[in-house]
Amino acid sequence: MPDTPHIELQDVELAYGSFVVMRGISARVERGQVFVIMGGSGCGKSTLLWNMIGLRTPPKGDILYDGRSFLSATDAEREAMERRFGVLFQGGGLWSSMTLAENVSLPLEEHTGLRAPEIERIVRLKLALVGLKGFEHHYPSEISGGMMKRAGLARAMALDPEILFFDEPSAGLDPITSQRLDELILSLRDNLGTTIVMVTHELDSIFAVADHAIFLDNQSRTVTAAGNPRELARSSDDPAVRAFLTRGGRKQPTH
Numbered sequence: 001m002p003d004t005p006h007i008e009l010q011d012v013e014l015a016y017g018s019f020v021v022m023r024g025i026s027a028r029v030e031r032g033q034v035f036v037i038m039g040g041s042g043c044g045k046s047t048l049l050w051n052m053i054g055l056r057t058p059p060k061g062d063i064l065y066d067g068r069s070f071l072s073a074t075d076a077e078r079e080a081m082e083r084r085f086g087v088l089f090q091g092g093g094l095w096s097s098m099t100l101a102e103n104v105s106l107p108l109e110e111h112t113g114l115r116a117p118e119i120e121r122i123v124r125l126k127l128a129l130v131g132l133k134g135f136e137h138h139y140p141s142e143i144s145g146g147m148m149k150r151a152g153l154a155r156a157m158a159l160d161p162e163i164l165f166f167d168e169p170s171a172g173l174d175p176i177t178s179q180r181l182d183e184l185i186l187s188l189r190d191n192l193g194t195t196i197v198m199v200t201h202e203l204d205s206i207f208a209v210a211d212h213a214i215f216l217d218n219q220s221r222t223v224t225a226a227g228n229p230r231e232l233a234r235s236s237d238d239p240a241v242r243a244f245l246t247r248g249g250r251k252q253p254t255h
């Protein structure tokens, strides 16, 4: 169906036991869009991401992929849906006892029937794509934080996912590396049609890549704004949203 969104959040609640983090999160993400989850620290951005990839289950609401419920899917259906996800966690999430090449090859070994030389070729390609050519045999402890992040990204992309989930991908990166990451995200969207769900509070990155965004508000514990961030910066009358998007009196970019 042409008007079925790639991802739909329907009145999702986020909670840890009886502690409700957020209520009533609804959103539509079209295929090939970059969707950004914004909000202050501790408002529930990572929690929302974990619920969207199945690491936690929302007590209320539903999450749909291509119009199909993720929460009421059978184990087999859910596995098939998860197989199309690539995830980069906030800390990078690499296995410290494995080299970068081994880390990136893990999902390929687990989920494909590919042979070793083919896997090796893909691993080299993905690491080169994030600027880590030549670091295949390094261990995570032997590279910088930013490099770990990029290796995590290479691993998230290993299976050519339809949806990439990123939790603060540019945190801790220098501005140039961060800008390259934005370019990579846009090229994944434009060349492969990948849908990208990203948690970030880097304003430059938000304005550079987001097609659509939601703002999770710490005070009211719900979504208080949704739309294109440039539009929101211009037209939102919510003080928290405006403050977030125009931090430090910064002007909205004109390009």
Ligand SMILES: Nc1ncnc2c1ncn2[C@@H]1O[C@H](COP(=O)(O)OP(=O)(O)OP(=O)(O)O)[C@@H](O)[C@H]1O
Pocket (backbone or CB within 6 Å): 016, 021, 039, 040, 041, 042, 043, 044, 045, 046, 047, 048
């Ligand atoms: N495993 C957990 N058990 C209980 N509460 C948790 C757990 N993880 C997070 N929380 C709480 O849930 C709320 C949302 O946390 P979350 O990590 O989703 O925030 P965030 O928006 O990602 O913050 P940040 O920008 O700092 O990464 C916080 O109040 C946090 O203390």
Ligand SMILES: [Mg+2]
Pocket (backbone or CB within 6 Å): 045, 046, 047, 090, 167
């Ligand atoms: Mg977080």
